[in-house]
Amino acid sequence: MRRKIIAANWKMHKNLDESLALVSEVRGMLRDEFYGNTEVVIIPPFTSLSSVKRLLEGTELMMGAQNCHYEENGAFTGEISANMVKSTGCAYVLVGHSERRQFFNETNDILAKKVKSAIRQELKVIYCCGETLQEREDSSYMKVIEAQISEGLFHLDRKEFSNVVVAYEPVWAIGTGKTATPEMANDMHMFIRKVIANFYSEEIAQNTSILYGGSVKPDNATSLFKCSDIDGGLIGGASLKARDFIEIVKSTHN
Ligand code: PGA
Numbered sequence: 001m002r003r004k005i006i007a008a009n010w011k012m013h014k015n016l017d018e019s020l021a022l023v024s025e026v027r028g029m030l031r032d033e034f035y036g037n038t039e040v041v042i043i044p045p046f047t048s049l050s051s052v053k054r055l056l057e058g059t060e061l062m063m064g065a066q067n068c069h070y071e072e073n074g075a076f077t078g079e080i081s082a083n084m085v086k087s088t089g090c091a092y093v094l095v096g097h098s099e100r101r102q103f104f105n106e107t108n109d110i111l112a113k114k115v116k117s118a119i120r121q122e123l124k125v126i127y128c129c130g131e132t133l134q135e136r137e138d139s140s141y142m143k144v145i146e147a148q149i150s151e152g153l154f155h156l157d158r159k160e161f162s163n164v165v166v167a168y169e170p171v172w173a174i175g176t177g178k179t180a181t182p183e184m185a186n187d188m189h190m191f192i193r194k195v196i197a198n199f200y201s202e203e204i205a206q207n208t209s210i211l212y213g214g215s216v217k218p219d220n221a222t223s224l225f226k227c228s229d230i231d232g233g234l235i236g237g238a239s240l241k242a243r244d245f246i247e248i249v250k251s252t253h254n
Contacts, residue, residue: 002209004225004252005165005232007041007064007126008239009094009213019048023055025242030249035060038232038252041092041126046080053089064092064126067100070113082114082121093118094234096128096152098171108151115152119160126165126211126234127153129192133172142191149195158200166192166210167234173214175236182223182230185212189229218247222254 014022023042030040043064044052053063065088069079085093095118096111106114111127118125129148131141145168153164168188170180180188189210197205212224213234224230232252238244 001037002207002231004036004038005041005209005211006038006245006249006252007092007094007167007211007232007234008043008245009066009097009234009236010042010044010239011066011099011236012045013240014044014048016048016051019044019052020055022240022242023052026245027055027059027061029242029246030059030061035249036253038249040249043092043094049085049088049090056089062091063089064094064124065090066094066097068093068095068114068118068123070110070117072117082118082123085118086121086123090123092124092126092165094126094128094167096148098128098130098169098174102171108148111152112155115164116155119156119163122163124163124165126167128167128169128213128234130169130171130174130214136170136172145188145192146195149192150199154199158204161200161204162207164208166196166208167213168192168210169213169234175215177215179215179217179220179224180212182227185224186227186229189227193229216248218244218251221248221251225252226254 041062041064065085068082068085072083095114100106131144135141135144193205209231211232211234212230216233217238
């Protein structure tokens, strides 16, 4: 049975004090009955990880980082390795967010190396994929997604792949207020599951959690999470408001 996951991608928001305030608020509002089978992951900026971790002690909340470098250490000024991420107490790391692909030129090849190094550190990887508006309109999007998945992930063996969560985030829906309709999103999730089944196995595909991301809000979350192949969400803007975020976590049970 695959797990539902709601992950809060804070992006480059919240300094240290603001991070602690937001986590305290979320922790205070989250009650056991909201979790159920849902895993909740908070993904703050690097600068807040260690301090946020202390506030998460004794709760079921997990923590993740937004990125990592593929080398374990070395002369890469300004970079953070998967080993360093792990040492802060993260269970997860995001790899391949479209903003990393777009603004930091991260290719599928680079992302494959990041995935490898994260898995080696026993981190779970939330691997993002998604098409641009142009790719959606010129109908190349299936090919684009298939390449993102196969080139970024299929170097992993079956055991390693069990630590991968996929997040489908159409670029045209991120931060724009435009959400894919639940049918559109579910179709893509089924397609991604088929790509995984063809390469690994149907069983592995059925056990892989596939999250949707892109303008998920309390008022559209239930209709998305009700879909057969949508196993939760990667939440940007709405994760910065404790009440909205809690509503989204709760809606995985509706
Ligand atoms: P959004 O961001 O919810 O603000 O659209 C999602 C993401 O980029 O992960």
